Amino acid sequence: MSLPKPVMRGLLAKRLKFHLPIAFTLSIVAAAIFKYTVTEPRKKAYADFYKNYDAMKEFNAMKEAGIFESVRPSGE
Template sequence: MMERAYIASNKPLDNVNRYSKMSLAKPVMRGLLGKRLRFHLPIAFALSLMAAAAFKFGVTEPRKRAYADFYKNYDATKEFNNMREAGIFESVRPTGK
């Protein structure tokens, strides 16, 4: 005698065979790495180029401009004299002493 099957209700399903076998499809194992690389490698390459370009134009170029603007009007001798007068150096005394 066959048992009755119930699926998410209390009504029996007479046309469902509980003992039938269903097999899953076999996974594709051959060439799996190559297939995934063909898909992911161009994406990784494009993302790395975009990240490098973003870093170059978002960080290094503004930094270069900031350094260029700073050293455009920078006077090293004037800065040295200001630090000497402030008494920062031990080997060079201020002019008044």
């Protein structure tokens, strides 16, 4: 008694019909999860930070700390 031959003709197409929709669905779900758990909170954090950010105040603080070599601190 021998085993029956495996059906090879059309096997790839048959498997793709099953796996391709699953792959697309999972990728869309993963992208949506990433968007709402990573990028949206990050956008909100940046917006909150720059809402009250004063660039000149930050520049003057760095200037007074001596970070810049080409800018003299006030009082010199």
